[in-house]
Amino acid sequence: MNTPILTVSELDVSFTQYASGLRTRTLTGIAGLNIEVREGEILAVIGASGSGKTLLAQAILGILPRNADVTGEIRFRGERLTAARRRRTLGREISYIPQSVTNLDPLMPVGEQVRIGLDPKTAHQEQSRLFARYGLASEAARLYPFELSGGMLRRVLFATSVRDTVRLIIADEPTPGLHAEAVEEVLRHLRELAADGVAVLLITHDIVSAVSVAERVAVMNGGRLITVEPAAAFTGDGDGLGHPFARDLWRALPQNRFSIGGVEWH
Ligand SMILES: Nc1ncnc2c1ncn2[C@@H]1O[C@H](COP(=O)(O)OP(=O)(O)OP(=O)(O)O)[C@@H](O)[C@H]1O
Numbered sequence: 001m002n003t004p005i006l007t008v009s010e011l012d013v014s015f016t017q018y019a020s021g022l023r024t025r026t027l028t029g030i031a032g033l034n035i036e037v038r039e040g041e042i043l044a045v046i047g048a049s050g051s052g053k054t055l056l057a058q059a060i061l062g063i064l065p066r067n068a069d070v071t072g073e074i075r076f077r078g079e080r081l082t083a084a085r086r087r088r089t090l091g092r093e094i095s096y097i098p099q100s101v102t103n104l105d106p107l108m109p110v111g112e113q114v115r116i117g118l119d120p121k122t123a124h125q126e127q128s129r130l131f132a133r134y135g136l137a138s139e140a141a142r143l144y145p146f147e148l149s150g151g152m153l154r155r156v157l158f159a160t161s162v163r164d165t166v167r168l169i170i171a172d173e174p175t176p177g178l179h180a181e182a183v184e185e186v187l188r189h190l191r192e193l194a195a196d197g198v199a200v201l202l203i204t205h206d207i208v209s210a211v212s213v214a215e216r217v218a219v220m221n222g223g224r225l226i227t228v229e230p231a232a233a234f235t236g237d238g239d240g241l242g243h244p245f246a247r248d249l250w251r252a253l254p255q256n257r258f259s260i261g262g263v264e265w266h
């Protein structure tokens with residue numbers, strides 16, 4: 001079995017809200033979550049809106065909202081991910097692919113954005129290599145984000161986020177609003193990175209993509225991890241899925257609906 005890269009143990013995230021006067025109430029964001037991502041593995045995290053997926057990413061990256069209280073333990077390659085260790089690893093060994101291309105600076109040519117954080121001596125060379133890897137023409141380096149298509153911006157986002165030193169990628173909804181071909185391209189890049197040994201935590205609404213690209217699929221609901229299922233079990237009528245919640249989720253997909261309780265849908 002491959003070495004664990006990321007280990008999250010008993011993670012709790014809660015929010016203190018001030019109600020009227022001095023009264024406060026505590027809202028649960030994540031409760032008692034345990035999860036592991038291994039070298040070369042894509043672990044997908046799926047769950048409805050508000051189930052705690054983004055909070056999980058933010059807790060790992062140390063970018064939780066200010067009013068969040070967090071307990072539990074997060075380890076990266078066996079060592080606790082402290083604030084100091086995050087400073088050393090984020091953007092180098094740990095990459096974050098954000099949900100939105102609006103994370104790119106609209107006023108800076110994309111080539112320059114890819115060179116941020118690279119060794120100035122080799123930055124241009126490295127940027128050319130990253131452009132080639134993600135299928136971007138070298139002339140595109142001088143262009144501003146508004147001059148590129150959505151699919152090209154996605155590739156730039158990969159080039160800005162993913163360095164050669166990367167061991168763990170956290171991708172939060174990396175395919176929203178993309179047409180099928182562009183989704184396939186993003187997933188292919190993630191698969192290639194995993195094949196190079198990178199551990200990938202892929203957060204997504206899209207069960208079909210999750211199942212097509214991941215080895216295991218973690219299902220969250222209401223801040224809790226309900227089950228982790230092998231991706232291969234999401235097939236047919238879902239009989240191979242261990243947890244009823246995962247079966248219901250799978251059977252509720254429009255393309256699977258006609259099998260529910262023998263009722264035919266038209
Ligand atoms: N700063 C905050 N204060 C209070 N509650 C918050 C805060 N940030 C998030 N939450 C709550 O935590 C819960 C989980 O949010 P999270 O963003 O992780 O959901 P998600 O699974 O990523 O949803 P989506 O699929 O819509 O992105 C939600 O109920 C949300 O309202």
Ligand code: NI
Pocket residue numbers: 053054055
């Ligand atoms: Ni989210």
